[in-house]
Amino acid sequence: MMDKPVNNRAWxxxxxxxxxxxxSAVIPLMTVVNYSVQDTFGNNQFFWNGLGWFQEVLESDRIHAALxxxxxxxxxxLAIEIPLGIFIALNMPKRGFWASLVLVLMALPLLIPWNVVGTIxxxxxxxxxxxxxxxxxAMGFDYNYVNDPVDAWATIIVMDVWHWTSLVALLCYAGLQSIPDAxxxxxxxxxxxxxxxxxxxxxPKMGGVLLIAVLxxxxxxxxxxxxPFVVTGGGPGNATTFLSIDLVKMAIGQFDLGPAAAFSLIYFLVIxxxxxxxxxxxxxxxxxx
Amino acid sequence: MARITLDNLAHSYSPAPKGDADWALKPMSLTWRDGGAYALLGSSGCGKTTLLNIISGLLHPSRGQVLFGDRDVTTLPTADRNIAQVFQFPVVYDTMTVRQNLAFPLKNRGLPADRIAARVASVARMIGMEDRLDRRARGLTADAKQKISLGRGMVRQDVNAILFDEPLTVIDPQMKWELRTQLKALHREFGHTMIYVTHDQTEALTFADEVVVMSEGRVVQAGTPQSLFDAPAHTFVGYFIGSPGMNLLDAQIAGATAFVDGTAIPLAAPYAPSAGRVQIGIRPDAVRPATEGLPFHLVRVEDVGHHRILRGEVAGTPFNVVVPEGEPIPAGFDRIALDPARIGVFVDDWRIEPRERAA
Known part of the structure; x- marks a missing residue:
């Protein structure tokens, strides 16, 4: 028997x-943790506030609504993009010129930056x-995303489907391509x-990539x-104020660093x-x- | 169940075939008797799988017809042909249990549940997986998966034929033997027409009543294992079957004598003179060391147990002699004698018959 030498210096x-x-991760996160348990009245003077901010965030109706x-x-x-992506992948040509063309067309929306998509x-x-x-x-629909919450939601959902269904389709397509003819x-x-x-x-063969797509x-x-920030700015009212938009309003708009930090941590844990x-x-x- | 007839069948994967090389299958006509056990034997890429896929309808031939009995099925889709096929690599439905896998083909045909259960039970016994019926198929070993594929191929009783495309490639040798024996037993019991594709001559010769040898998209010979061994119709059959294969020597023929590099060799019967490349072929076990005859240069002796193989050369061509166990090899011999009755004559690779028999 050979004795394995134990040497803790390997650490x-x-x-x-x-x-x-x-x-890259721990120190920035700890900064946020630091803010989340303290309060300040300016002048860079901080006071210990315990779990107060967390309690406030968890009890806030405004954040509940955003959540x-x-x-x-x-x-x-997910309910739209996953089935639609699978459906598109199943109907994409498997090989040849059309397969390449469709792949390029499908990849195009993925190449556009978020704010440009919003602007478009x-x-x-x-x-x-x-x-x-x-x-x-002109067709007689009473459509106006600026005034009508339902229209605002519809616009943002259609936009997201347009932007990201390609990703699901391409992942599923890769999964499908790996299935042997037999x-x-x-x-x-x-x-x-x-x-x-x-x-x-x-x-079943798409299972692995589908998991990645869903996540x-x-x-x-x-x-x-x-x-949504570019299209509706969170409106009308708060109709499209999602968690991130609310968080930014709180942290930068209102400069409530403590609650915003607690909010960030809870947000992170929820995801x-x-x-x-x-x-x-x-x-x-x-x-x- | 039905007789399978291939009538003038040919297939090319290119839409506009030009030369000979574009044809994966050159025109062929074959009849497969109902209930026969056949092997399709040939080296990789000779068109065996193409032929199999045409029979099962996964491919439609460029030319010719496929008949089941008297019914033309050339353009029928696979589902309407009622064929079972087992592929080279295991195909299992991952999310199903072993039992569901075996029942799947029967379920799709709408059999009553009690019939399905009975069939699944008997097939599970046959492939030796009764104890794992309720396991999920995902995560089983490759040979367990291939056993499931085999089981799915055999679960239907009313199929026209069962096709096997090198099904034992991924199975380990011992299991291979056992499964082949089981297939053979199954064939005797139920009398399905079975077509077994392989590049392994042992597999083909032990499984089949009749072996169809293919080379470069052509059927070169179809016959019983014995006839392939004794009277190969083509030099390819000669050296592909038998271990080591047939010895082939360039020769000139004059009546009942062949001349190899100036040495006269008596033949059993006179042959008509023919144009083209003439070769004589003889099995290594029909040759023995001698003191006079054809000069032989011995290179090495291989002892393979129940016989020895003398590897050497005749007139610059590799030549093998098989010496049975117990028979001494004379020291320093440099000549060999050929059994005239077992010499075959080939012209441009095809066997020709002696004059009086041909007439």
Whole structure:
């Protein structure tokens, strides 16, 4: 038997990583933690406030409402973009010139910066000069995203679907491309229906990428800020004030650093929690023997 | 179940085939008897799988017809042909249990639940997975998955034929033997027409009543394993079947004598003179060391247990001699004698018959 030498100095080798992570994540986060437990009356003088800010945030009707809107928004986004993305991926050409062309077209929306997307739709939806808004108005629809909360929501949802469904479709497409032909041939031999092929071959094989798509779309939609900020600015009223918009109003508009810091931490934990639930549920269902 | 007839069948993957090379399958006509066990044997890329996919309807041939019995099925989709096929690599439905996998083809055909349960139970016994029926198929080993694929191929009793596309590639050797024996037993029991694609001659010869040998998109010979061994119709069959394969030597033929590099070799019967490249072929076990005859240059001796293989050269061409166990190898011998009755004559790679039999 060979004795393995034990040398704790090996831990020093981890030091560079610790330093990088400290500067990139831990220290900025601790700054926020620091603000969240203190109060100030200016002059850079801080007082210990314990969990007061957290309590205030957790009891705030305003933040509850924003959280409700945020959850509703993410739920609608996932409910539209995931099935639509799968549907598009299933119908994309598998190879040849058209496959390349479709891939490029699908990737285009993903290349546009968030604020530009917001600007595009802000103009596009305007009743006076926007193609969409003007056309709808001309057709007799009472559409106006500036005044009507439902129209504002519809505009932001359509915009997000336009911007991000491609991502889901491309991920699913990659998953579909990796299925060997023999699976489809076996399904034909077994006389599986089109639904059977989807349910028992395509969907299980897409499982991995679909998990990534759901997580990415959830996190991204739950943190959405720029597009609604550009299009509606959170309005009309507070109708499209999502968590990030509310947070920025609180931190920068009102300069309430303490509550904003507590809010940030809770926000972060909520995203972490929901992502963990998604991940656990989706992988558990895949791994049950 | 039905007889399978391929009538003047040819296939090309390119839409406008030009040369010979564009045809994956050159025109062929074959009949497969109802209930026969057939093997399609050939090296990789010779068109075996293409032929199989045409029979199952996964591919539609560029030319010719496929008949099941008297029914033309050339353009029928796979689902309407009632064929079972097992592929080279395991195909299982990941999210289903082993039981659901086996039941899937029956369920899609709307069989009553009690019939399904009975069939699944008997197939599970056959592939030896009764104890794992309620496990999910995901996460099983490759050979367990392939057993499920085999089971799915065999679960339907009313199929026209069961096609196997090198199904035992991923199975380990011992299991391979066992499964092949089971397939054979299954064939005897239910009498399905079975077509088994392989590049392994042992597999083909042990499984099939009739072996179809393919080379470069052509059927070069179809016959019983014995006839392929004794009278290969083409030099390819000669050296592809048998281990080591047939020895082939360039020769000139004059009546009942062949001349190899100036040495006269008696043949069993006279042959008509023919134009083209003439070769004589002989199995290594029909040759023995001798004191006179064809000069042989011995390179090395391989002992493979129940016999020894003498590797050497005749007139610059590799040549093998098989010496049975217990028979001494004479020291320093440099000649070999060929059994005249077992010499075949090939012109441009195709076997020709002696004069009187041909007439």
């Amino acid at each position: 020093f080798l981890v030091l560079p990583v610790l330093i990088v992570v400290a500067f 409700g809107r945020q959850l509703l928004f993410s739920a609608i986004i 739709w802000q103009v596009f939806g305007r009743v006076d000069i926007g193609l969409l808004g003007h056309t709808l108005a 699976y489809y041939q076996a399904a034909r031999i077994d006389q599986a229906s089109r639904w059977g092929v989807f349910r028992y071959i395509e969907l 990415l779309r959830f996190m991204d939609s739950f943190m959405i800020y720029t597009e 972490l929690l929901i992502s963990w639930v998604f991940y656990t549920v989706m992988t558990a269902q895949r791994e049950t023997p």
